[in-house]
Every structure is written in structure tokens, then in C-alpha cells.
Amino acid sequence: MQRRPFVTLASSAAAVLAAPGFMRNAWAQESGISGKTLGIGCSTALSGHFAGFGHDIRLGMEAAVAHVNGRGGIFGRTLQLSLVDDAYVPQRTADNVKQMISQGNVFVLLSCFGTPNNQAILPLLEEAGIPYVGPITGASSLRKSSRNVFHVRASYTDEIRRLVQRLAGMGLTGVGVVFLDNGFGRELLEDATRAMAEQQIKPLLQVALAIDGKNLGEVLAKVSEVRPPAVLLATSGLESVELIRGLKKNHPGILMTGTSVTLSGDDLKELGSASSGLAVTMVVPDSNLAKIALVRDYQSAMRARNEQMFTQRSLEAYINLRVLAEGLERAGADLTRAKLRSALASIRNWDMGGFVIDYASQPPYVGSRFVDLGVFGGTGRFLA
Known part of the structure; x- marks a missing residue:
């Protein structure tokens, strides 16, 4: 538009x-x-x-x-x-x-x-x-x-803490983090690092994704090299779409989690069925839950x-x-x-x-x- x-x-x-x-x-x-x-x-x-x-x-x-x-x-x-x-x-x-x-x-x-x-x-x-x-x-x-x-x-700190607590509750001891290479992504990385330390989860991978996605191939290669059981996405916008597609293709079944701003409505339409299984935080109720x-x-x-x-x-x-x-x-x-x-x-x-x-x-x-x-x-x- x-x-x-x-x-x-x-x-x-x-x-x-x-x-x-x-x-x-x-x-x-x-x-x-x-x-x-x-x-x-x-x-x-x-x-x-x-x-x-x-x-x-x-x-x-x-x-x-x-x-x-x-x-x-x-x-x-x-x-x-x-x-x-x-x-x-x-x-x-x-x-x-x-x-x-x-x-x-x-x-x-x-x-x-x-x-x-x-x-x-x-x-x-x-x-x-x-x-x-x-x-x-x-x-x-x-x-x-x-x-x-x-x-x-609510704050990203609250969101990340809730996500990491859930990952710890699933018995995971190591998680990879892909973060957007700007102030937003780096702050979420700091939040994730603190929350993972609190839950004794090891950061298996911390890799920056350019805001224009130009290094997506390098990011996917690093994830493939480490092969973490789960990836926390501190990303947003169209770059999240391509990242999720790449992870799904290279690592079927990998657990992916993100925050409330990982994807917009248009991004979800673009992803289609590839969004299946992605776990994210919500800072407002489910927009389709009409009982509220x-x-x-x-x-x-x-x-x-x-x-x-x-x-x-x-x-x-x-x-x-x-x-x-x-x-x-x-x-x-x-x-x-x-x-x-x-x-x-x-x-x-x-x-x-x-x-x-x-x-x-x-x-x-x-x-x-x-x-x-x-x-x-x-x-x-x-x-x-």
C-alpha cells in the first residue's frame, strides 16, 4: 500500500x-x-x-x-x-x-x-x-x-520469559536464537539470553539476520551446522516468512517459537500452511475468539x-x-x-x-x- x-x-x-x-x-x-x-x-x-x-x-x-x-x-x-x-x-x-x-x-x-x-x-x-x-x-x-x-x-521481556519458561517445561536444555540485526532484534536477544540463563538453557546458536534478509542463506547454513532442537525467532516482517520457510525445508519438525510481532496478518497469508506448528506469544486475546x-x-x-x-x-x-x-x-x-x-x-x-x-x-x-x-x-x- x-x-x-x-x-x-x-x-x-x-x-x-x-x-x-x-x-x-x-x-x-x-x-x-x-x-x-x-x-x-x-x-x-x-x-x-x-x-x-x-x-x-x-x-x-x-x-x-x-x-x-x-x-x-x-x-x-x-x-x-x-x-x-x-x-x-x-x-x-x-x-x-x-x-x-x-x-x-x-x-x-x-x-x-x-x-x-x-x-x-x-x-x-x-x-x-x-x-x-x-x-x-x-x-x-x-x-x-x-x-x-x-x-x-506487555513488554518483550515478559513475552520472552514466558516463551523460555515453556521451552524449559518441555525439557529442552539447548535452544538456538535467530535475531533481527537491529535494535529490536538485539534487545530481544538480550532478553532471551537472560531468560535462558534463569532456566539453565544453553544458547546453542545466536545468529543475526539482516533486516533485508540478504544473509538468509548464511543464517540457514549456521542453523544446519548446529541443528538445535528448537529455534527462538527474534525476528519480524517478511524476513520471518522466508526464515520460517527455510527452516521448515531444511529441518522438518524443528520447533520454532516467536514473539507477538514475528508475523503480521499478511505474513501469515504469505506463509500459508507453512505457519503450522509455530508457537508465538500473544499480548492481546486471540482475534478470532469471539467468546470474549x-x-x-x-x-x-x-x-x-x-x-x-x-x-x-x-x-x-x-x-x-x-x-x-x-x-x-x-x-x-x-x-x-x-x-x-x-x-x-x-x-x-x-x-x-x-x-x-x-x-x-x-x-x-x-x-x-x-x-x-x-x-x-x-x-x-x-x-x-
């Missing part, structure tokens, strides 16, 4: 952005809100190797926005979503967010995707004083004492937009928008960013219908510790 990128800022505007104190003074103004509208910004990968995640995120957010607006908005304000492509390039993410803020059409940020991408924008948001709900990353390194960031999902009230609400919102495919990432993005909407409702009609921050921080044990959000009174704000395990069948759905 292609979206027209934001135009480059004029040199005069760039000079203003660079001026000392600009972000603290000009960006701190209440912008992106009027009596009738409220602007929500998101930068995510709508092209490139991680476009499948951006596609899922867009669908989930748009379904939730349509649902909220269909009920009259928030205190009569229509939610307006500004979604822009960064192709998973951190500098583009930062440039997109700078432009959103400088144009004054964004009141709050929501669900930007990627660990290095969020790392690039968090300092901008802290300076600008803009609330940010639901980053699509579980990196523990980004969960610091920010007054503006309200994480929803929240999932039924999500599915209804998706169907209202003629979307029949339900995925973990679109559900996560839907949940994030719902959390933001709850904060906006609690903040009241006379809305400011400070009131929104206080309202979000006040959420305690809020049951969304089978998924609970609970923020502590002090940052870092993390709403959920939910982590479950699922195993894919040949249809790309979790086995019952």
Missing part, C-alpha cells in the same frame, strides 16, 4: 524548528483540537518489508475510529486520524512526527510501529508535551519514566468496514484506540493535554470485556501484563 509522503519542510520552517526553545514553547501549545474535531497522529510502515504490520494497524485503528465517530465522537468531537508511511525507517518516523507537530493538526499520537522508530520519536514527544498512547513495541528500554507515554501491551466480549466488539467494528480477516495486530491497534477514547471521555469536554494525561493515569482495573487496563499513578505507564501462548494451525489461526 502506498501513501503520499509528507512534503519536505521549507528551509525557513526548518530554521524555526532548529531555533533554541522552539519545541518547548511553540509545540507545547494545545494544537490539533477544536470544538468539532480532535487530531490523532500515527507514523507506521505502510511500505517495505514491514508493510503487513502497518496494514494491520491501519485497519484496527480505522475500525475503532469509525465506531467512536458513529456514536457521536467524544463530547461532540470527531476523531480525525492522520496516518503516514515511514517504511520502518527511524529517521522518516522522526521527520513525520516533527511535521505533524509543526503543522499543529495532531493533539495526541497513537500506535507508531517499531522499536528503533519509537526510540527516534520519544524525545520529540517529551519536549513537545504530546501524549502518546499504545506504542507498537514491547522494548523494555523504551519503558522509562516519561510523563507522556502510555504503553498498553472485547473480541466480539472488535470483530463487529471490522465487519462494519467490510473487513473479514481478524489479526492480532489490528486487534491491538483497535484496543489502543479504545484506551485513548476512554482517556478522552474521562478528561471531559474542556480538554487539554494535561487533563488527558491525568485521565489516562487514573485508569484502574478497567475491564474492556476480557482484557484489563490498569495504569499506576507514576510513570512508566504500562496498562497490561497480559501474555498468552498460541500455536498456529495450517490456516494461520491459532489452534483451539
Whole structure:
């Protein structure tokens, strides 16, 4: 999917952005809100190797926005979503967010995707004083004492620990790790190394996969040389697809495990039956499990937009928008960013219908510790 990128800022505007104190003074103004509208910004990968995640995120957010607006908005304000492509390039993410803020059409940020991408924008948001709900990353390194960031999902540290505990419970004493060669993958490798040490599991293999997959052959060769009984995939996007295919071909029956961001909905479609047997963590409920009230609400919102495919990432993005909407409702009609921050921080044990959000009174704000395990069948759905 292609979206027209934001135009480059004029040199005069760039000079203003660079001026000392600009972000603290000009960006701190209440912008992106009027009596009738409220602007929500998101930068995510709508092209490139991680476009499948951006596609899922867009669908989930748009379904939730349509649902909220269909009920009259928030205190009569229509939610307006500004979604822009960064192709998973951190500098583009930062440039997109700078432009959103400088144009004054964004009141709050929501669900930007990627660990290095969020790392690039968090300092901008802290300076600008803009609330940010639901980053699509579980990196523990980004969960610091920010007054503006309200994480929803559990951390990668929690996910990896749960995976490794399960592997230990199966009696495995050695596991290989393939990690994406960027900040995301290296942080997951650190999490996996710590968790495996706790469970006395030996790291039989630690090999980096380039984010463009150019060294896939070398990675598969190293796995073939060591032949670990199980491989933990600290990877994401299209490179996970080719890696899984290669492992399945070279080592039929090898146990493969991954995190919640190993595959997008599009990736699962691309894999087809090759996804069968892959075990992954879930940080939201199964998006096809309609017996959960929240999932039924999500599915209804998706169907209202003629979307029949339900995925973990679109559900996560839907949940994030719902959390933001709850904060906006609690903040009241006379809305400011400070009131929104206080309202979000006040959420305690809020049951969304089978998924609970609970923020502590002090940052870092993390709403959920939910982590479950699922195993894919040949249809790309979790086995019952």
C-alpha cells in the first residue's frame, strides 16, 4: 500500500524548528483540537518489508475510529486520524512526527510501529508535551519514566520469559536464537539470553539476520551446522516468512517459537500452511475468539468496514484506540493535554470485556501484563 509522503519542510520552517526553545514553547501549545474535531497522529510502515504490520494497524485503528465517530465522537468531537508511511525507517518516523507537530493538526499520537522508530520519536514527544498512547513495541528500554507515554501491551521481556519458561517445561536444555540485526532484534536477544540463563538453557546458536534478509542463506547454513532442537525467532516482517520457510525445508519438525510481532496478518497469508506448528506469544486475546466480549466488539467494528480477516495486530491497534477514547471521555469536554494525561493515569482495573487496563499513578505507564501462548494451525489461526 502506498501513501503520499509528507512534503519536505521549507528551509525557513526548518530554521524555526532548529531555533533554541522552539519545541518547548511553540509545540507545547494545545494544537490539533477544536470544538468539532480532535487530531490523532500515527507514523507506521505502510511500505517495505514491514508493510503487513502497518496494514494491520491501519485497519484496527480505522475500525475503532469509525465506531467512536458513529456514536457521536467524544463530547461532540470527531476523531480525525492522520496516518503516514515511514517504511520502518527511524529517521522518516522522526521527520513525520516533527511535521505533524509543526503543522499543529495532531493533539495526541497513537500506535507508531517499531522499536528503533519509537526510540527516534520519544524525545520529540517529551519536549513537545504530546501524549502518546499504545506504542507498537514491547522494548523494555523504551519503558522509562516519561510523563507522556502510555504503553498498553506487555513488554518483550515478559513475552520472552514466558516463551523460555515453556521451552524449559518441555525439557529442552539447548535452544538456538535467530535475531533481527537491529535494535529490536538485539534487545530481544538480550532478553532471551537472560531468560535462558534463569532456566539453565544453553544458547546453542545466536545468529543475526539482516533486516533485508540478504544473509538468509548464511543464517540457514549456521542453523544446519548446529541443528538445535528448537529455534527462538527474534525476528519480524517478511524476513520471518522466508526464515520460517527455510527452516521448515531444511529441518522438518524443528520447533520454532516467536514473539507477538514475528508475523503480521499478511505474513501469515504469505506463509500459508507453512505457519503450522509455530508457537508465538500473544499480548492481546486471540482475534478470532469471539467468546470474549472485547473480541466480539472488535470483530463487529471490522465487519462494519467490510473487513473479514481478524489479526492480532489490528486487534491491538483497535484496543489502543479504545484506551485513548476512554482517556478522552474521562478528561471531559474542556480538554487539554494535561487533563488527558491525568485521565489516562487514573485508569484502574478497567475491564474492556476480557482484557484489563490498569495504569499506576507514576510513570512508566504500562496498562497490561497480559501474555498468552498460541500455536498456529495450517490456516494461520491459532489452534483451539
